[in-house]
Amino acid sequence: MTTVRGFLAQAARPAPGFPGRCPIQEVWTLGCHILQCSLAQLLASDAAEPLHPEDEARWRELVLRRHNGEPLAYLVGHTEFWSLPLKITPDVLVPRPETEILVERALSQTLARGDRCIDAGTGSGAIALALKKESPDAFVAACDRSPKALAVARANARTLGLEVAFWAGSWLDAIEAHSCTLIAANPPYIESADPCLDGDGLRYEPRDALDGGTDGLTAFAALIPGAVRALRPGGRLLVEHGYTQGPQLRMLFKQADFGDVATHNDYAGHPRVTEGIWHG
Numbered sequence: 001m002t003t004v005r006g007f008l009a010q011a012a013r014p015a016p017g018f019p020g021r022c023p024i025q026e027v028w029t030l031g032c033h034i035l036q037c038s039l040a041q042l043l044a045s046d047a048a049e050p051l052h053p054e055d056e057a058r059w060r061e062l063v064l065r066r067h068n069g070e071p072l073a074y075l076v077g078h079t080e081f082w083s084l085p086l087k088i089t090p091d092v093l094v095p096r097p098e099t100e101i102l103v104e105r106a107l108s109q110t111l112a113r114g115d116r117c118i119d120a121g122t123g124s125g126a127i128a129l130a131l132k133k134e135s136p137d138a139f140v141a142a143c144d145r146s147p148k149a150l151a152v153a154r155a156n157a158r159t160l161g162l163e164v165a166f167w168a169g170s171w172l173d174a175i176e177a178h179s180c181t182l183i184a185a186n187p188p189y190i191e192s193a194d195p196c197l198d199g200d201g202l203r204y205e206p207r208d209a210l211d212g213g214t215d216g217l218t219a220f221a222a223l224i225p226g227a228v229r230a231l232r233p234g235g236r237l238l239v240e241h242g243y244t245q246g247p248q249l250r251m252l253f254k255q256a257d258f259g260d261v262a263t264h265n266d267y268a269g270h271p272r273v274t275e276g277i278w279h280g
Helices: 004-012 024-035 039-043 053-067 072-076 097-106 126-134 147-160 218-230 246-255
Strands: 078-081 084-087 116-120 139-144 165-168 180-185 231-240 258-265 271-278
Touching: 004 024, 004 039, 004 053, 024 039, 024 053, 024 072, 053 072, 072 078, 084 126, 084 147, 097 126, 097 180, 097 231, 097 258, 097 271, 116 126, 116 218, 126 139, 126 147, 126 180, 139 147, 147 165, 180 218, 218 231, 218 246, 246 258, 246 271
Parallel strands: 116 139, 116 180, 139 165, 180 231
Antiparallel strands: 078 084, 231 271, 258 271
């Protein structure tokens, strides 16, 4: 019978049954998921500790699926964003570290009681929940047109004990005019013809949350005018976008009469978030 340590030793040196594109750290993560143990317990397992054949088969299956490009978060059912543990299913995008710059910029001005913040196209709820965690007195709401995504977001809010209002809707259609202090969104922005949509990872994620149309800007054509209608004077709009789209987004913001328009780099140094202030 294979032992836990024997399995880990095999996985550490790629061999038949252990594809080399699944890093050993991810093999560990998958093992903790299968065996329901901590990383410390996994790595300290006794040399003779047996690995049940069903657990071994399941572990090998997940390693192979990860090797084939399936996101780790889908395999284990969770990930972390802004230090929040989030349930993740294939019905939502996997939150990326670069999206944290959107949250950081949103929080660059204090959000207090009376402020109304909207996460448009919330997916897993990551942005809205991060905002609520850091600004508990502000009213935070989030929408998505996918009922399955909303179910994931609501489950995350319940688990975390964070009070966020959710509703089904397309972008800002249901928002009362001149009611919002802050609108944040991570819309689909990849061009439809970009081959990356069919590459590792992305091909497993919801296509309509990634595909931004022919030029990658379709969602922004709805978001920006919607924000003009929904924001209070002095309110802010922040959007995530592709690293080459900053100049186009700044132009669209300025054409809609947003002021103080700026693009901010993510933690890897790529232009990632554009924001502007609606002066009314």
